[in-house]
Amino acid sequence: xxxxxxxxxxxxxxxxxxxxxxxxxxxxxxxxxxxxxxxxxxxxxxxxxxxxxxxxxxxxxxxxxxxxxxxxxxxxxxxxxxxxxxxxxxxxxxxxxxxxxxxxxxxxxxxxxxxxxxxxxxxxxxxxxxxxxxxxxxxxxxxxxxxxxxxxxxxxxxxxxxxxxxxxxxxxxxxxxxxxxxxxxxxxxxxxxxxxxxxxxxxxxxxxxxxxxxxxxxxxxxxxxxxxxxxxxxxxxxxxxxxxxxxxxxxxxxxxxxxxxxxxxxxxxxxxxxxxxxxxxxxxxxxxxxxxxxxxxxxxxxxxxxxxxxxxxxxxxxxxxxxxxxxxxxxxxxxxxxxxxxxxxxxxxxxxxxxxxxxxxxxxxxxxxxxxxxxxxxxxxxxxxxxxxxxxxxxxxxxxxxxxxxxxxxxxxxxxxxxxxxxxxxxxxxxxxxxxxxxxxxxxxxxxxxxxxxxxxxxxxxxxxxxxxxxxxxxxxxxxx
Amino acid sequence: xxxxxxxxxxxxxxxxxxxxxxxxxxxxxxxxxxxxxxxxxxxxxxxxxxxxxxxxxxxxxxxxxxxxxxxxxxxxxxxxxxxxxxxxxxxxxxxxxxxxxxxxxxxxxxxxxxxxxxxxxxxxxxxxxxxxxxxxxxxxxxxxxxxxxxxxxxxxxxxxxxxxxxxxxxxxxxxxxxxxxxxxxxxxxxxxxxxxxxxxxxxxxxxxxxxxxxxxxxxxxxxxxxxxxxxxxxxxxxxxxxxxxxxxxxxxxxxxxxxxxxxxxxxxxxxxxxxxxxxxxxxxxxxxxxxxxxxxxxxxxxxxxxxxxxxxxxxxxxxxxxxxxxxxxxxxxxxxxxxxxxxxxxxxxxxxxxxxxxxxxxxxxxxxxxxxxxxxxxxxxxxxxxxxxxxxxxxxxxxxxxxxxxxxxxxxxxxxxxxxxxxxxxxxxxxxxxxxxxxxxxxxxxxxxxxxxxxxxxxxxxxxxxxxxxxxxxxxxxxxx
Numbered sequence: 008x009x010x011x012x013x014x015x016x017x018x019x020x021x022x023x024x025x026x027x028x029x030x031x032x033x034x035x036x037x038x039x040x041x042x043x044x045x046x047x048x049x050x051x052x053x054x055x056x057x058x059x060x061x062x063x064x065x066x067x068x069x070x071x072x073x074x075x076x077x078x079x080x081x082x083x084x085x086x087x088x089x090x091x092x093x094x095x096x097x098x099x100x101x102x103x104x105x106x107x108x109x110x111x112x113x114x115x116x117x118x119x120x121x122x123x124x125x126x127x128x129x130x131x132x133x134x135x136x137x138x139x140x141x142x143x144x145x146x147x148x149x150x151x152x153x154x155x156x157x158x159x160x161x162x163x164x165x166x167x168x169x170x171x172x173x174x175x176x177x178x179x180x181x182x183x184x185x186x187x188x189x190x191x192x193x194x195x196x197x198x199x200x201x202x203x204x205x206x207x208x209x210x211x212x213x214x215x216x217x218x219x220x221x222x223x224x225x226x227x228x229x230x231x232x233x234x235x236x237x238x239x240x241x242x243x244x245x246x247x248x249x250x251x252x253x254x255x256x257x258x259x260x261x262x263x264x265x266x267x268x269x270x271x272x273x274x275x276x277x278x279x280x281x282x283x284x285x286x287x288x289x290x291x292x293x294x295x296x297x298x299x300x301x302x303x304x305x306x307x308x309x310x311x312x313x314x315x316x317x318x319x320x321x322x323x324x325x326x327x328x329x330x331x332x333x334x335x336x337x338x339x340x341x342x343x344x345x346x347x348x349x350x351x352x353x354x355x356x357x358x359x360x361x362x363x364x365x366x367x368x369x370x371x372x373x374x375x376x377x378x379x380x381x382x383x384x385x386x387x388x389x390x391x392x393x394x395x396x397x398x399x400x401x402x403x404x405x406x407x408x409x410x411x412x413x414x415x416x417x418x419x420x421x422x423x424x425x426x427x428x429x430x431x432x433x434x435x436x437x438x439x440x441x442x443x444x445x446x447x448x449x450x451x452x453x454x455x456x457x458x459x460x461x462x463x464x465x466x467x468x469x470x471x472x473x474x475x476x477x478x479x480x481x482x483x484x485x486x487x488x
Numbered sequence: 489x490x491x492x493x494x495x496x497x498x499x500x501x502x503x504x505x506x507x508x509x510x511x512x513x514x515x516x517x518x519x520x521x522x523x524x525x526x527x528x529x530x531x532x533x534x535x536x537x538x539x540x541x542x543x544x545x546x547x548x549x550x551x552x553x554x555x556x557x558x559x560x561x562x563x564x565x566x567x568x569x570x571x572x573x574x575x576x577x578x579x580x581x582x583x584x585x586x587x588x589x590x591x592x593x594x595x596x597x598x599x600x601x602x603x604x605x606x607x608x609x610x611x612x613x614x615x616x617x618x619x620x621x622x623x624x625x626x627x628x629x630x631x632x633x634x635x636x637x638x639x640x641x642x643x644x645x646x647x648x649x650x651x652x653x654x655x656x657x658x659x660x661x662x663x664x665x666x667x668x669x670x671x672x673x674x675x676x677x678x679x680x681x682x683x684x685x686x687x688x689x690x691x692x693x694x695x696x697x698x699x700x701x702x703x704x705x706x707x708x709x710x711x712x713x714x715x716x717x718x719x720x721x722x723x724x725x726x727x728x729x730x731x732x733x734x735x736x737x738x739x740x741x742x743x744x745x746x747x748x749x750x751x752x753x754x755x756x757x758x759x760x761x762x763x764x765x766x767x768x769x770x771x772x773x774x775x776x777x778x779x780x781x782x783x784x785x786x787x788x789x790x791x792x793x794x795x796x797x798x799x800x801x802x803x804x805x806x807x808x809x810x811x812x813x814x815x816x817x818x819x820x821x822x823x824x825x826x827x828x829x830x831x832x833x834x835x836x837x838x839x840x841x842x843x844x845x846x847x848x849x850x851x852x853x854x855x856x857x858x859x860x861x862x863x864x865x866x867x868x869x870x871x872x873x874x875x876x877x878x879x880x881x882x883x884x885x886x887x888x889x890x891x892x893x894x895x896x897x898x899x900x901x902x903x904x905x906x907x908x909x910x911x912x913x914x915x916x917x918x919x920x921x922x923x924x925x926x927x928x929x930x931x932x933x934x935x936x937x938x939x940x941x942x943x944x945x946x947x948x949x950x951x952x953x954x955x956x957x958x959x960x961x962x963x964x965x966x967x968x969x
Binding site (some may be wrong): 044079101109121137 | 512514515516517520521522523524525528529531532548549550551552553554555556557560572573574575576577578579580581582583589590592599602603606607618623625627629640642
C-alpha cells in the first residue's frame, strides 16, 4: 500500500477500503456508499454472532417500519431535539404530497415504544426484550467516512422494558458483558465503557454508557452504547403495566445499539497492516486460501492435490477456496494478503508428493509445516491461536494509551501520544459542560466521561483542570474521531 | 379460529396473522406493518436458506444505498414509467430542501447498474452475480394486506450480467431451478413459471418469467420472478465490456426477485388450518415443544424429565422449548398449535417413569409413541416425513386447479372453481393486450401468460377466446390476488 498505517492512518484507512474492495464511493448519493461483497460477507457473520448472543440472552427479533410519522417522532421532546436536524424526510408518494411527512428512521425508539405501549399491560408482558437488525439514516452535515460515519449505516438496536429500575440496571451490565464477549473476545477490539457526561448522552436517556475504542492514530471512536432510559420514554409513550398490587406503573427501559458497520471499521483499523486487512478467523469470508504453484508438466498432480485438500477442509466446516486464476503466485499472495485471509496454504509438486503442507499465517507472518493427516487439527488449533494473538496485540496497544494530566498544559502534551488522558474535573452533570467546552476549545480534547463502575476519586486538594473548583471526578479525555 | 380457511379464506388469513402474533397492524404508518418475532424468526431462516443457495450458485452479497437520485431512476424510460407513480420521495434533510430528490428504492436496478457500468470492463469481470437482501418501498394505492401487499416489504434481489445472451438465458433457467429447490421442495409451495405477456412484464425487461402460486381460495399470487433484461439496461447505463476481439459489447443481464415477505404469506396460507399455522419443519422457530403435565406431588419428576429431554433434543441440533408457563395443558396445546410447531411432546408422570414418549404431529394430527433412546432418530425421520407430507398435500391441491375453456362462457364457469384456466388466445405480444383487457373486464380473469418452455399449441381451427382470430397460443388465466 502507498500509505503506512503508523504514519498516515487516515489515508491508509481510505486506501485499504479501496484496495481490498470493501466499498465503492461512487454511488452518486452523498454519504452513502456501496458495501461490496468482501465487506458484506464479514458483516453478515458479525450480525449472525451478535444476533445469536442477543437471542441466547432472551431477545427476540422483530422488524419495524423504516418510516416514522413526524407526530410520533415528536413525542419525546429531548429525543426529537437531538435528532431532528439530521432527519431525512419523506414528503411525497408518487406525485402526491403526503398528509403527514415521514422520517426515515434515524433510530427507532419512537415507533418501537409506541408498540410497547400496546403490548405491555401487565407483569406477564415483562421483561420485553426485542431487537431489530436494520439500517438507519442520518443527514450528517460533517464529513462522512466509509464504515465510520455515513448518512446510511447498518446496526442492531435492542430495546428492553422491565418492571423495576434494578432489572433495567442489570440489563445495562448485561449489554456491557455482551460487548465484552463479542467485540473484545471475538472481534479483538478492546474498549472501555464510559458513563457519558449529561450533556453528551443519548437524547431522551437518563444515562448513556458508551464503549470507547481507539484507532491506530490514537483517536477515540465510540462503539456500542447502552442507555438507561429510566421512565422518560415510558412516560412520553404511556408504557404502563399493572403491578402485583393492581397499581399502574411506568416501565423501566434500556436500549443498546451495536453498529455493525462501524465495528467493522474498528476491525479493519485495529488488525490491518501495510499489506492489507487481517481478518479475525471467525469473520473471514475465506478462512483458508490454497494457492497452487505449478508448471505445465505438473499441473495435474498439483491441481488434484489442491482440490483434495480443499474438499477435506470444507468438510471440516471451514471456509476455504483455491485460487486457480491465471495470475502469478506472487500476485495471488498479494491479493489474499490484502483481503486478510487468515491462513494460506501453498501447494506445489513437492507438497503434492510429500504430504507435508506449509501454512502461512496472515496475523503473525509466520509459516508452519504440517502433515496432511494433521491438517484439520492444526487449523482448529490455529483458529484459537490467531484469535488470542489478535486480542493480545490489540490489548497491548490499548493499555499503553492511558495517561494522566492535572493541568491543561500537561493535557495538551499527553494528547500528542493519543489515547485517553485522565484529568481531574468539576462535574459530569450539566454544570460541567462549560468547562468541557473550554477544554475542548483550548486542547481539542473531548471529555468522554467516567469509567463505568469506577472507584477512582480525585484526592483532597485536586482541582478541576479548567475552573479550578475542587475536583469531584476523574474524567477521561481524548481526541474524537 | 372464528373463520374457516375453506369458507372465508380472506378473513381466516387476517385472523391467523393476529392470533399467531405474526404482525401488528397498528403502526400508524399506512401499509407498513410491524413484523413480530414469530414471523421474523421464520423469515430469517427463509433468508438464510435462499442466501446460502444463491452463494452456492456463485452470487455474492452486497448492500447498495436505499436512496436513489431521481436522475438515476430516470435513466431507463420504461423502467421509470413503470415505477414512478409508486415512489416515495425523500425531499428534505433536516429543514433543508435537498438539491435533488431521492427515491426510496422501489427496486434497485438503477443504482446497481450504475455501479455495474463502473465494475464491468472486460471479460474477466463477467459473469457478475450479486444479490442484496433488503426491504423496498412502494407507495401502493390499492388495498394493502400483511405479507401479501404492503408499502414496505422484505425481499432478495439478484442482479446478474453476462457476456452472451445464451448465458443470460441459462441464468433464467437457473433461477427457476433455485425456486423449485427452495420454494417448492423446502417450503412446500408449488408454482408454475409463466412467460408474462408483453404488457405485463417487468418495466425495462425483454421478458418476465414469474412463478404463479395459488391461495386456498383459488386466487393466483405471483411469487419469485426472473427477468431477461437483454441489453436494455446495459444500453441505458452503458455497461460495456471488451470482448475477445477487442470490441466493446453491451452486457446481457437478468434479475431475480424472491420476496421473502410474500412467500411467507404463501406458507401461512398453504399449510395452515383452522387451528392455526402449520410450519415446515425447517422454518419453524420452535421445532419441538415439550408440554409438561403435572400436579404438585409429581412436579419434580416431570420437570426433571422435561429438561432432560429438552437438553437431549437441543444437543442434536434441533430447536426445542419446554413450556413451563402457568397455563393449563389445554391452553398450551392451543397456543403451540396456533404457532404451528411441528412436533409436540407431552410429558407426564407416566412418560417420566416409563421412558416411552408420545409425539404429536401438527401436520397430520397423528400421534406416535417412541422409546426415549430412539427419540432423536425419530425426530430426524419426521423432519423428512413432515416435509414430504406438506409438499404432497400442496401438490395435490395445486394440480387439481387446472382447467380448460374455449369460450368466455366456459371461462366464467371454470373460474368459479379457482385456479388456472387454459384458453386459446390470439397473442401475448402487445397486440394481444386489447383482448386481455376485454377478457378481464368481462370475466375478472387475468391473462397470466404461457407456461415456460411449453410445447402446447392450439390446434388448427381454435380461435382466440375474445377476438376470434386464429389462436396462436394457449394462455392461462385466473383471478389475481
